Amino acid sequence: MAKYDLRISEDGMVASLKLIDDGRPPTIGGIKAFLKEKGVVVGIKSETIEEIVSEPRFDKEYVVAYGIPPKVGKDAQLIFQQNIEEKLNSTENSYVDLKESSQLIIVKRGDILAEIIPPTQGEPGRTVRGEKIEGIVGKELKLKLGNNVEVNNNKIISKIDGKFVSKETSNGEINLDVSDEHKIEGNIDYSTGNVRFPGKLIIDGDVKSGFHVEATTYLEIKGVVESASVFCEGEATIFGIKGAGKSSIKVKILRCNYVENANIEAEEDVIVKTAIVNSNIKAGKHVIVEGGAGKISGGYILATNLIEAEILGSEMGVRTVCEVGVLPDLNEELIKLEQKIALDMENLRKLNSIIKGIQALKEKGKIDKARLEYYKKSFNTYKMLISEVKDDEEKLEMIKNKIQSSKESAFIIAKKVAYPGTEIIIHKKKFMPTKPITKVVFQLEDDEIVPHGYQSESNVSR
Numbered sequence: 389m390a391k392y393d394l395r396i397s398e399d400g401m402v403a404s405l406k407l408i409d410d411g412r413p414p415t416i417g418g419i420k421a422f423l424k425e426k427g428v429v430v431g432i433k434s435e436t437i438e439e440i441v442s443e444p445r446f447d448k449e450y451v452v453a454y455g456i457p458p459k460v461g462k463d464a465q466l467i468f469q470q471n472i473e474e475k476l477n478s479t480e481n482s483y484v485d486l487k488e489s490s491q492l493i494i495v496k497r498g499d500i501l502a503e504i505i506p507p508t509q510g511e512p513g514r515t516v517r518g519e520k521i522e523g524i525v526g527k528e529l530k531l532k533l534g535n536n537v538e539v540n541n542n543k544i545i546s547k548i549d550g551k552f553v554s555k556e557t558s559n560g561e562i563n564l565d566v567s568d569e570h571k572i573e574g575n576i577d578y579s580t581g582n583v584r585f586p587g588k589l590i591i592d593g594d595v596k597s598g599f600h601v602e603a604t605t606y607l608e609i610k611g612v613v614e615s616a617s618v619f620c621e622g623e624a625t626i627f628g629i630k631g632a633g634k635s636s637i638k639v640k641i642l643r644c645n646y647v648e649n650a651n652i653e654a655e656e657d658v659i660v661k662t663a664i665v666n667s668n669i670k671a672g673k674h675v676i677v678e679g680g681a682g683k684i685s686g687g688y689i690l691a692t693n694l695i696e697a698e699i700l701g702s703e704m705g706v707r708t709v710c711e712v713g714v715l716p717d718l719n720e721e722l723i724k725l726e727q728k729i730a731l732d733m734e735n736l737r738k739l740n741s742i743i744k745g746i747q748a749l750k751e752k753g754k755i756d757k758a759r760l761e762y763y764k765k766s767f768n769t770y771k772m773l774i775s776e777v778k779d780d781e782e783k784l785e786m787i788k789n790k791i792q793s794s795k796e797s798a799f800i801i802a803k804k805v806a807y808p809g810t811e812i813i814i815h816k817k818k819f820m821p822t823k824p825i826t827k828v829v830f831q832l833e834d835d836e837i838v839p840h841g842y843q844s845e846s847n848v849s850r
Contacts, residue, residue, distance in 0.1 A: 390414040392422050400515030401455035403428045409446045416441055419452070427517045428453050455521070459510035463526040466562060468502045472552060493552040494586060495566060501552060502564070504529060504542040534565025549586035549604070568605070575611065576601055597632070613637070613650075631667070664689065664697070684708060695800045701807035711813035712798040714791050722791070725784045732777050739770045791815075800830040803842055812837055 391408035403423070407414060419437050431454040440450055468476060475493050495501060507526030514520060533539065536548045546552070550568040557563065568587035575593035576583060582600040583589065589603035594611035595618065601607070607620040610627055615634035618624065624639040631650035640655040647664045654671040662679045666686035669675055674694045677684055683699035688709040701708040746763040749755045798814050805826045806812070812819040812830045819830060819837035827842040
């Protein structure tokens with residue numbers, strides 16, 4: 389049998405055969421037996437063995453076997469939630485209502501934003517001797533998470549309400565975060581659509597007519613609000629409002645340079661620098677015009693504690709209604725409670741009559757099973773109504789106390805002048821100046837509105 393020399397590469401993936409001239413020709417069976425003896429069992433190249441036998445050369449090294457290289461597994465993937473994926477990949481506006489065309493990706497605390505699919509391990513390989521080579525694991529994600537997201541069981545979860553932000557850097561790193569602040573560099577119009585943001589919202593331009601803006605913690609509008617609607621659970625700072633009688637502003641606290649022809653509701657205060665003109669305003673605490681020439685002219689202003697401006701009304705006698713005292717909501721609650729208590733007391737009277745009647749039958753031994761069941765239901769309802777009436781009477785007393793105490797802290801102030809045409813209303817009592825009254829504080833005394841002189845150091849509750 390011919391002689392052979394075998395060389396295997398360091399990684400075990402290549403087996404090379406060299407003929408040794410001993411005067412005998414190589415054979416297919418001899419080469420295969422030799423390879424088997426040396427442990428080469430994987431990737432044997434039959435065509436190369438046939439070449440060696442048919443045209444043997446002693447100066448050549450033949451590659452007679454190749455190992456099976458390990459395969460690379462799948463790279464890690466980031467799978468976004470469907471609604472997020474759709475907006476991330478949206479290239480054109482497919483909305484019918486262009487006012488609702490905003491492409492902001494708004495998420496809530498606890499929302500699953502995306503899922504990480506870990507890399508997989510590829511199929512194993514084999515050396516020419518059959519030794520196993522572990523498959524190669526795919527690439528990990530280059531992922532950088534912001535402070536407002538977290539990973540739990542390979543799911544990326546938002547820790548706050550806000551705007552989902554995804555950016556990919558030039559080196560393939562993916563940055564994910566949820567921001568509680570959003571800034572719009574321009575107007576709110578058809579280019580942006582209506583904007584609703586669960587956090588701090590800053591708008592550099594105007595809010596155009598017919599559009600809606602909504603924020604939770606803070607809202608700043610550096611331009612003018614036209615006949616649009618604005619809502620904020622927190623404080624709103626607006627440069628100016630020109631509502632054309634159609635605007636709707638609902639906030640906790642409003643700070644503004646000027647207000648014209650607007651409809652405003654504030655949970656606490658409305659603070660304006662120059663003027664409130666022909667507007668309807670309702671504030672849970674104060675309406676104050678701060679400027680040296682600040683005025684309230686035209687419209688209806690309602691506050692719980694204080695209305696204050698340099699000038700109330702106008703020389704032209706424009707009807708300007710200024711009212712302080714209990715807000716309508718509290719009055720409505722008072723009336724509803726009184727009506728409910730009256731109804732419950734009537735029902736208690738009827739139930740009491742029913743219970744006494746059944747008790748009388750029971751004492752005479754004339755009660756059957758049906759009447760006994762009715763007695764139990766009536767008695768339980770009676771006890772429930774007694775409890776409700778007690779709670780409602782406590783609420784009613786609190787409201788009455790609140791109304792009474794508010795009489796002592798309700799003021800309307802004209803730091804310069806209150807003109808005729810101004811209606812001063814405090815706890816439904818009305819006073820109408822017949823001539824200009826300068827530097828005046830209106831307050832309620834013995835159920836009558838009494839004007840007092842205003843001084844800058846006046847001790848007025850705010």
